[in-house]
Amino acid sequence: MRQNVHFVTLSTPDLDAARRFYVEGLGWEALLDVPGEILFFPIAPGLVLGLFEARKFAEDVGASEPTGVAGVTLAHNVGSESEVVDTVERFVSLGGREIVAPEPGAFGGIFHAIVADPNGVVWEIAHNPGWHVSDDGTVSFT
Amino acid sequence: MRQNVHFVTLSTPDLDAARRFYVEGLGWEALLDVPGEILFFPIAPGLVLGLFEARKFAEDVGASEPTGVAGVTLAHNVGSESEVVDTVERFVSLGGREIVAPEPGAFGGIFHAIVADPNGVVWEIAHNPGWHVSDDGTVSFT
Numbered sequence: 584m585r586q587n588v589h590f591v592t593l594s595t596p597d598l599d600a601a602r603r604f605y606v607e608g609l610g611w612e613a614l615l616d617v618p619g620e621i622l623f624f625p626i627a628p629g630l631v632l633g634l635f636e637a638r639k640f641a642e643d644v645g646a647s648e649p650t651g652v653a654g655v656t657l658a659h660n661v662g663s664e665s666e667v668v669d670t671v672e673r674f675v676s677l678g679g680r681e682i683v684a685p686e687p688g689a690f691g692g693i694f695h696a697i698v699a700d701p702n703g704v705v706w707e708i709a710h711n712p713g714w715h716v717s718d719d720g721t722v723s724f725t
Numbered sequence: 726m727r728q729n730v731h732f733v734t735l736s737t738p739d740l741d742a743a744r745r746f747y748v749e750g751l752g753w754e755a756l757l758d759v760p761g762e763i764l765f766f767p768i769a770p771g772l773v774l775g776l777f778e779a780r781k782f783a784e785d786v787g788a789s790e791p792t793g794v795a796g797v798t799l800a801h802n803v804g805s806e807s808e809v810v811d812t813v814e815r816f817v818s819l820g821g822r823e824i825v826a827p828e829p830g831a832f833g834g835i836f837h838a839i840v841a842d843p844n845g846v847v848w849e850i851a852h853n854p855g856w857h858v859s860d861d862g863t864v865s866f867t
Contacts, residue, residue: 584801584812586753588768589856589864590849591733594796611728615866626730628862630769637796644798644839644847645824654736654779654794656786659726670726682787697786705786707732714731720770722731724757 591626592633593652593704594640598622600678600701601634608677628720632657634702651703658707660714664694670708674698691724733768734775735794735846736782740764742820742843743776750819770862774799776844793845800849802856806836812850816840833866 595601601622605611614623614631622634637649661667667685675681675698682705683697695709713725737743743764747753756765756773764776779791803809809827817823817840824847825839837851855867 584751584803584815584850586751586766586768587801588733588772588774588799589802589858590798590800591730592798592800592849609726609728614864624728625864626728627772628770629858629864630730630772631864632730640796640798650796652796654782654792655797656732656734656782657730658732658734659729660731661726673726707734708726716731716771722756722767722771722773 588630590631590633592635592640593655593702594637594650595622595634595702596637596649596651597702598634598636604677604679604701605634609673652705656697656705656707658709660709660711662710664710667694667696667708667710671696671698674700674706674708730772732773732775734777734782735797735844736779736792737764737776737844738779738791738793739844740776740778746819746821746843747776751815794847798839798847798849800851802851802853804852806852809836809838809850809852813838813840816842816848816850 611624614625616622620636624632626632641649671685678701680699682699685696688695691713693709693711695707697707699705715723753766756767758764762778766774768774783791803812813827820843822841824841827838830837833855835853837849839849841847857865
């Protein structure tokens with residue numbers, strides 16, 4: 584099994600709220616939008632984020648009842664500390680929730696915040712000067 | 726906020742089991758391995774999967790107690806139906822658990838299975854003839 588993930592799929596109790604937040608709010612473009620079922624967003628080369636209606640998600644994985652998401656965070660890196668602040672403000676203005684206000688991280692010059700989208704999906708918004716992505720997509724930490 | 730995810734981080738109760746499964750078992754190469762803390766795996770250009778020790782994860786997101794992962798699946802696409810079967814067998818032989826045995830999907834000629842890693846992280850292993858990734862990483866469905 585090669586070291587690739589092609590889809591990350593999240594159980595989504597309120598798909599309409601997700602569409603308002605990501606598509607109408609943040610301006611993201613869906614690869615596919617099937618109301619009441621699933622929203623697909625390309626989020627990296629070859630990798631798609633799926634927001635899958637929670638009852639259908641539960642059926643597919645054999646879970647007894649629909650849930651939201653727990654134990655997962657998505658991180659989005661930006662180019663400066665002020666961009667962290669701006670992104671968090673935008674998140675909150677669109678119906679997101681601030682969990683940890685922008686603050687310096689424990690090491691490496693990181694400056695970050697923790698926010699949640701309207702379905703409770705937790706995002707870290709970070710400026711990390713030690714994180715680099717080369718032209719071929721290789722990630723490195725310094 | 727651009728349409729990118731740079732890290733997907735999963736709360737991981739047993740990081741040693743994760744290392745045995747992904748590194749020693751599947752042969753994945755960690756970008757960074759800090760025992761007792763975190764394992765980072767590049768899984769797409771510019772995107773890193775983080776397996777983060779569950780108590781530290783809970784502290785970081787302000788959760789009251791450590792948990793595993795719920796409401797998320799990772800998908801890995803392979804080139805044929807037989808490769809689905811082989812990948813599931815490998816998963817199980819390394820300590821994973823089969824949740825749904827390989828079977829045809831509801832539409833599109835998909836053939837897939839649902840398995841879980843030793844920490845309960847749920848994977849879909851799929852052959853999907855309608856899914857394409859172009860050279861620049863653009864995903865399309867047909």
